[in-house]
Amino acid sequence: PINPDYDLATPIDLNSTGLKQNLTSYGDAHFSLFMRKLFIKALGYSEDALSRPIIGIVNTYSAFNPCHANIPQMMDAVKRGVQLSGGLAIDFPTISLHESFASPTSMYLRNLMSMDTEEMIQAQPVDAVILIGGCDKTTPAQLMGGISANKPIIHLVTGPMMPGSYQGVRIGACTDCRNNWAKFRAGTIDIEDIAALNEELAPTGGTCGVMGTASTMACLLVALGLMPLDSATAPAVSSARLRIAERTGTHAVALAKSQLTPQTLLTRESFLNAITVLQAIGGSTNAIVHLMAIINRHPTLAGTIPLSTINAIGATTPLLVDLKPSGDNYMTDFHAAGGMLALLHELRPLLHLSARTITGRTLGEDLSQTAFRPLPQTTNVNPIIRPFTSPLYPNSSLVVFTHGNLAPGGAVIKASASKSRHLLQHRGPAVVFSSPADMALRLDGDPSLRIDANSVLILQHIGPVGNPGMPEAGLIPIPRRLAAEGVVDMLRISDGRMSGTAGGTIVLHVSPEAADPESVLGIVRDGDVVVCDVKAGVLAVEVGEEEIKRRKGERRRREGGGVWEARRGVRGYRGLYMREVNQAEEGADFGFLTAAGPAGG
Numbered sequence: 001p002i003n004p005d006y007d008l009a010t011p012i013d014l015n016s017t018g019l020k021q022n023l024t025s026y027g028d029a030h031f032s033l034f035m036r037k038l039f040i041k042a043l044g045y046s047e048d049a050l051s052r053p054i055i056g057i058v059n060t061y062s063a064f065n066p067c068h069a070n071i072p073q074m075m076d077a078v079k080r081g082v083q084l085s086g087g088l089a090i091d092f093p094t095i096s097l098h099e100s101f102a103s104p105t106s107m108y109l110r111n112l113m114s115m116d117t118e119e120m121i122q123a124q125p126v127d128a129v130i131l132i133g134g135c136d137k138t139t140p141a142q143l144m145g146g147i148s149a150n151k152p153i154i155h156l157v158t159g160p161m162m163p164g165s166y167q168g169v170r171i172g173a174c175t176d177c178r179n180n181w182a183k184f185r186a187g188t189i190d191i192e193d194i195a196a197l198n199e200e201l202a203p204t205g206g207t208c209g210v211m212g213t214a215s216t217m218a219c220l221l222v223a224l225g226l227m228p229l230d231s232a233t234a235p236a237v238s239s240a241r242l243r244i245a246e247r248t249g250t251h252a253v254a255l256a257k258s259q260l261t262p263q264t265l266l267t268r269e270s271f272l273n274a275i276t277v278l279q280a281i282g283g284s285t286n287a288i289v290h291l292m293a294i295i296n297r298h299p300t301l302a303g304t305i306p307l308s309t310i311n312a313i314g315a316t317t318p319l320l321v322d323l324k325p326s327g328d329n330y331m332t333d334f335h336a337a338g339g340m341l342a343l344l345h346e347l348r349p350l351l352h353l354s355a356r357t358i359t360g361r362t363l364g365e366d367l368s369q370t371a372f373r374p375l376p377q378t379t380n381v382n383p384i385i386r387p388f389t390s391p392l393y394p395n396s397s398l399v400v401f402t403h404g405n406l407a408p409g410g411a412v413i414k415a416s417a418s419k420s421r422h423l424l425q426h427r428g429p430a431v432v433f434s435s436p437a438d439m440a441l442r443l444d445g446d447p448s449l450r451i452d453a454n455s456v457l458i459l460q461h462i463g464p465v466g467n468p469g470m471p472e473a474g475l476i477p478i479p480r481r482l483a484a485e486g487v488v489d490m491l492r493i494s495d496g497r498m499s500g501t502a503g504g505t506i507v508l509h510v511s512p513e514a515a516d517p518e519s520v521l522g523i524v525r526d527g528d529v530v531v532c533d534v535k536a537g538v539l540a541v542e543v544g545e546e547e548i549k550r551r552k553g554e555r556r557r558r559e560g561g562g563v564w565e566a567r568r569g570v571r572g573y574r575g576l577y578m579r580e581v582n583q584a585e586e587g588a589d590f591g592f593l594t595a596a597g598p599a600g601g
């Protein structure tokens with residue numbers, strides 16, 4: 001029989017599915033389809049295969065990305081799931097970002113990855129897309145791009161790595177990377193210990209094995225309804241992970257048929273659920289920036305869920321999951337305790353059960369259909385998923401500063417990861433560093449530095465524009481002299497970020513950032529008294545209005561427009577980034593990528 005696709009008298013519906021969507025490459029739709037087919041046949045596909053719903057699989061494998069090491073194996077499983085369910089699986093690459101191998105920072109490239117993801121989903125004839133990712137910036141970049149492209153999407157994470165062990169103690173990336181490095185700096189462990197630890201901190205492929213950004217985002221994807229309820233925590237190297245991959249393929253074919261797109265699936269309630277889970281897991285501060293960017297990609301939700309929602313939900317949400325850095329355990333323990341499925345059952349009274357999921361059902365319906373039985377909680381075992389009656393931290397694990405003159409646009413702290421809780425309400429003199437280089441030079445190297453345990457360490461110019469990519473330099477080290485005296489925590493403040501795996505009394509994402517000539521952070525000086533009151537949401541510096549104005553004027557005369565003006569002349573992606581990136585409370589996304597689009601004027 002003659003293939004009707006070549007019958008010039010029958011028009012091709014440009015809104016159709018599979019290989020026939022968006023036949024615009026050569027003007028003539030029939031010719032465009034003819035070309036598409038002959039090229040894909042070069043790969044050996046038959047007309048039968050090409051008539052199926054096409055499930056695009058975003059492959060972010062890279063030999064520079066150990067967090068994605070299992071993707072080749074997962075790809076086999078996910079394709080099996082697609083093809084057992086009658087779809088055609090076609091994978092394609094996008095860029096791959098690993099935390100340690102993306103210079104200057106992975107955050108610098110997150111928006112680029114989101115553009116890559118959006119445009120490739122848009123460009124190619126896919127009916128639904130499986131987004132495989134895992135490392136910190138990958139999943140948010142994929143979701144940002146996926147919402148903007150608005151074809152049906154489902155996420156599949158690579159899963160956490162296993163913990164390692166050193167001298168009988170379990171260790172894992174990357175809370176223990178930092179703790180042990182701090183001990184090494186303080187001289188309590190030696191170079192042989194630190195070298196041996198280096199061999200064991202990341203003993204398998206997969207994402208960091210604590211509640212860092214990767215694990216947090218995986219849990220949030222479940223809360224948002226974009227992954228199966230049991231799919232966040234299975235280890236990267238487990239067979240369970242491969243079965244999740246296979247099942248994700250099956251879900252994707254159903255999604256291709258239902259055409260449930262993320263802009264429809266995601267509602268206000270989905271995001272409120274995500275924030276509830278964020279608080280209950282003591283998630284990464286980075287996730288707050290990502291969530292804001294994700295929300296602002298949504299055409300009807302953009303701008304409707306302000307940063308202060310984190311506090312409103314935090315006030316009634318206890319921290320239930322006992323994982324590092326807030327607690328003591330690893331993702332494998334969370335998985336063994338029932339993972340997100342168990343947590344969502346516990347959190348049921350706080351969740352909006354009417355939110356939809358990729359199954360097409362509501363979260364409540366999905367939960368009712370899972371045969372989850374709570375683990376017996378014995379009294380002598382400290383459960384990983386605490387009941388409401390004995391939380392790890394009573395509420396407000398993550399807090400946003402909404403008052404005070406230092407961060408009128410907002411700032412964030414993970415209160416539950418503070419190592420010295422008295423610092424959550426603190427007043428002390430500032431010791432100010434103007435950049436990471438300045439800090440490296442003077443923190444340990446300047447004997448005249450007047451600093452003690454009550455000092456407030458302030459690091460300027462690591463914000464989105466001032467230090468493109470907003471590096472995770474917010475974890476200012478304790479000065480070696482004080483560390484040797486036994487000081488383990490100090491109040492530290494910056495406009496940068498911190499790894500979700502890190503702990504301490506650390507205020508991050510101060511907005512507006514120091515590079516902004518109008519910021520207060522940019523004119524703070526040594527000796528200024530800084531007030532931090534986490535409970536009241538206050539972050540202030542005791543400097544009067546008049547003096548602030550005077551210092552801003554002085555700064556202008558000294559620096560001119562500084563980097564704020566100079567960014568107009570910067571070439572390439574760096575220039576694009578510096579000109580377009582918005583502040584942390586908006587998600588540090590490019591303005592022109594948000595649902596609001598390019599700023600006017």
Ligand code: FES
Binds near residue numbers: 206207
């Ligand atoms: Fe990839 Fe930690 S470095 S998740």
Ligand code: MG
Binds near residue numbers: 212501
């Ligand atoms: Mg990280």
